[in-house]
Amino acid sequence: MIFEAMTVGSYLSNCYIVGSDETKEAAIIDPGAQFEKIDNKLKELGLIPKIIILTHAHGDHIGAVKNFIEMYSTKVYIHEDDTEMLKDPEKNFSKGITGKSISIIPDVELKDGDVIDLGGLKFEIIHTPGHTRGGICIKVENIMMTGDTLFNRSIGRTDFPGGSFDDIITSIREKIFKYDDETVVYPGHNSPSTIKSEKMGNPFLR
Numbered sequence: 001m002i003f004e005a006m007t008v009g010s011y012l013s014n015c016y017i018v019g020s021d022e023t024k025e026a027a028i029i030d031p032g033a034q035f036e037k038i039d040n041k042l043k044e045l046g047l048i049p050k051i052i053i054l055t056h057a058h059g060d061h062i063g064a065v066k067n068f069i070e071m072y073s074t075k076v077y078i079h080e081d082d083t084e085m086l087k088d089p090e091k092n093f094s095k096g097i098t099g100k101s102i103s104i105i106p107d108v109e110l111k112d113g114d115v116i117d118l119g120g121l122k123f124e125i126i127h128t129p130g131h132t133r134g135g136i137c138i139k140v141e142n143i144m145m146t147g148d149t150l151f152n153r154s155i156g157r158t159d160f161p162g163g164s165f166d167d168i169i170t171s172i173r174e175k176i177f178k179y180d181d182e183t184v185v186y187p188g189h190n191s192p193s194t195i196k197s198e199k200m201g202n203p204f205l206r
């Protein structure tokens with residue numbers, strides 16, 4: 001597995017590239033901004049961006065999606081409960097965040113438990129509502145990309161439409177914390193962590 005983390009845009013969103021050693025196909029998780037920066041990294045790694053998996057539809061996570069669709073016909077995956085937000089610029093706050101109104105129709109709508117196969121890699125979809133209704137975490141091998149659900153020593157905001165504090169806590173405790181303690185957490189913003197470290201040190205979850 002080829003794995004690369006990068007921070008993009010003024011909201012400092014984390015974009016992750018997960019590529020197959022075998023086929024050189026890649027999934028991009030949350031290309032939030034700065035298409036060229038992400039594209040240059042893909043070229044450097046010799047990867048082809050086949051799919052985009054969005055942890056949720058907020059503007060700071062979707063800003064460069066259109067560029068990938070136009071350049072590479074990359075297919076867009078999102079949980080079905082965030083589809084409406086992805087289509088509606090008013091709901092995804094894209095204008096305020098990126099300066100342009102973004103409306104995207106996904107190619108594939110995901111459900112909890114779905115597994116996406118790409119070049120021998122398996123991406124497990126874990127529905128974790130709370131930050132948005134259709135928020136997901138994506139697990140591949142021993143890493144989990146948690147979007148704006150779980151951060152290093154924090155959790156996502158729950159005051160946006162579709163947000164729920166009770167739901168996000170339940171999602172983290174019941175859906176994320178059941179995985180192996182050594183699983184490495186790569187959040188939507190800020191630095192990585194592990195499940196063990198968050199179980200012990202996250203002030204929202206002790």
Ligand SMILES: [Zn+2]
Pocket residue numbers: 056058131148
């Ligand atoms: Zn968000």
Ligand SMILES: [Zn+2]
Pocket residue numbers: 013058060061148188189
């Ligand atoms: Zn965010």
